[in-house]
Amino acid sequence: MLRRSTRKRKEQEETAGVSPSQSHTSSDTVWERSLSRGRSSRGADAAGDAPHSRSPIRREAWKTVADHDIANPHPPRFTPKRRPGPQPPLTYGPQTPGDIFALFFDADVLKLLCANTNKNAKNNLGMGKKFVWTNITPQELTKYLGMLLFMSVCKHPKMEDFWRKKIIFKVPFLATVMSRDRFRAITSNLHMSDPEEDAVNDTKKGTKDYDPMQKARPLIDIIKNRCMSIYHPKQHISVDERMVATKARIKMKRYMKAKPTKWGLLFYVLADVNGYTVDYRLYTGKNHGASGKGRSFDVVADLVNKDYLGSGYIIYCDSFYTSPLLFRHLSQQGFGACGTYRQSRVGVPTTQENALDSKSKRGSIRWIRDGDLLFVKWMDAREVSMCTTVHPVHTEETVLRWQKTDDGCLQRVPIPRPTAVGEYNRYMGGGDTSDQMLGTKSVHRKTKRWPMTVFQHLLDIAVTNSFIVHNELRMMQQQKPMTRQAFQEELCAKLFGVPLAGPPTPSTQGHFPVSTTEKSQQASRGRKQCTICQRSTPWMCVDCDVGLCIQLNRNCFRDYHSY
Structure with a gap:
């Protein structure tokens, strides 16, 4: 039976014009290809390659520098969609740190955060949570952002430490901006998405229509679009991963043993060589719309967008x-x-x-x-x-x-x-430079709410990108760049609405307490809110024009003018 089948195969080969030796060679090559596929399948799948992209083993020997390379590669012609660097209107005149940051967190972003935060606070009160709440306004939210940046410059182990009084390490200024309880209430109720849309999305759990990023997606998309519109990258850009630490118990949390931050949220980042974060994606798990060519392929193909960048860019990756x-x-x-x-x-x-x-x-x-x-x-x-x-x-x-x-x-x-x-x-160091700059004066604080972790990271991106753009503009004007600390201090003062030099001189000379009411008015009318303790007071400083308490057990007038 074996001889008959062998004879039949030889007849078929002779009929097809193929010699037996060629047939054996062809079959051996196919066998070697199958072996190579079997040997490399695990490594390729782990790296993200698609099964149908496998190619045969290369037989060419390695060459040395003594061998001439007949190819003469040249970088592609660089034709960006826009002029690389900061974009108009930033190039029309001198820009302060506050002007640049306001392009990221503009009035629309502040209104969105205020509306969703007020809705979330109302829902939390309806569920029986105990806290005092008044609707937050864009002006108050701006001061809240300034406080987060202030805390990143003046580090303390706990947020409550900024409101300590009877200690040599006290920081009296923040108490004049916002009380501790009000800051806690805003932090615990801050929300980036509409709670009603969150409830609808929760009903879709277990289906492909469920969006695991729903609670952070509005701000993620807005800041991403701001990053892409305010600045256009130069020719050399890099793609890398970024880990943002979180204590939240969620499926999106990843582990990467090679990163300094081993557990956290995984961002895929497109960065310029100066550290500017051009674009990013938050990894949420397997994507139903994947191309089938592997996650690593899809990430780069998604971040490197020809319609936005143009052509001629050189992409560096690990x-x-x-x-x-x-x-x-x-x-x-x-x-x-x-x-x-x-x-x-x-x-x-x-x-x-x-x-x-x-x-x-x-x-x-x-x-x-x-x-x-x-x-x-x-x-x-x-x-x-x-x-x-x-x-x-x-x-x-x-x-x-x-x-x-x-x-x-x-x-x-x-x-x-x-x-x-x-x-x-x-x-290739653009991604690492971006991570280092984000870690400098970061607003990140430990929290079990992953949307708050994302919010803090997006705020860090906005501040860091603003700092890079500000220095790019200063170099274009042949001025000395600012340090990160000086930039952030000036930005804090702008958000607080106070001069960077601080409050008046420590001496109370020339500052006198006066009543906020007239004799004809009732005692409860015309009162002001004390800048220090936030209580109602009939006293104020005539020169500073701020309400300050003068009581036997509480002398806010003296405390205000003592720093």
Whole structure:
């Protein structure tokens, strides 16, 4: 039976014009491809590749810098949709920190937050929660934002510490802006979405129509649009992850062992090289509208929007995103790409012929070109694998490294470095720079309400982007950039509506208490609210024009003028 089937197969091959040796070679190649797919399936799936994107094993040997690269790659022509940098009307004249921040948290944002916060407070009171509430106004919300920024500059372990009085570490100014109980009430009731729409969304749990970001989506979308409209990125941009710590018990919370913040909300961020957050996405789990090409592909394809950016941008990303499938897609869209890659990625060279090993000399370079893709391996302290569509193999670039001489001494010697590695180190840091700047003077506080964590992060993004835009404008005007602390202090004063220099001099000379009522009026009429204790008082300072108590057990007039 076996001989008969073999004879029949040979007859079919001769009829088709295929020799038996060719048939065996073809079948062996298919068998090798199937083996390669089986070996790489777990790694590729973990990295986010789609099963149908698998390609055969590459047989080409690795080349050295002595081999000539016949391709001459050039970066794509840079044609952005708008002039990179701050956009009008910011470029029409000098801008203060408050002017730039007001473009992110404008009147529409303040009205939205006030309306939803008042609705949420009403619902909480109806459920029996005990607190005193009066409807919040945009002016009061502006001062609340200023207090959050003030607390990020003057750090204290607990929020209540800012209202302590009988201690040398007291901070008396915040008590003149808002009482502790009022600040607590606003913090616990702050809401970004309509509670009625939240209730409708809760009825959709378990279905594909359920939106896990409903409670934060309005502000997420608004701030994202503000980030994209106020500033246009320069040619080199990067895609990276960002973790925002949270104590909330939600399914959206992720774990990333390689990040300093290991547990929290995961944001995918498109950042400029100066740290400006251009665009972002909050990861909520598996997406029903995924393309089937893997999460890493979908993230980059979604963030890198040609209709917004234009063409000619060079995208830098780490090994989680880099794949031949993604880089060819970006190249078709008119973008360049560069990034480190994982050996388990489908489509990368797998040949070991002339490859680097543990005995390779430091500075050794190997490369393989596959059309518009260039795969480069470089031996530094360890092996570095790069993939690029816009860089040549080597342009005589060197880097200094410590090495032992023959007599056992250490000295810095130049070793060759691939062009892609140098460019990657130069421009990939946009995401890390953004994370560092967001962590400086951050308003983030521990909370179990994840929407509050998102609100704090969006406020940090608005302040940090405002700071970057302000410094970009000052450099355009050939002025010295401000420090982050000076910027945030000036912004706080603007939100409070007070001069940065602070209240009057400590001396009470020239400041006299006078009655707020006339003799013909009743004692309860014409009273003012005390700036310190927020109580009703018939006394005020004639020079400061603010209500201040003068009681035997409470002398707010003296406290106000003592700092």
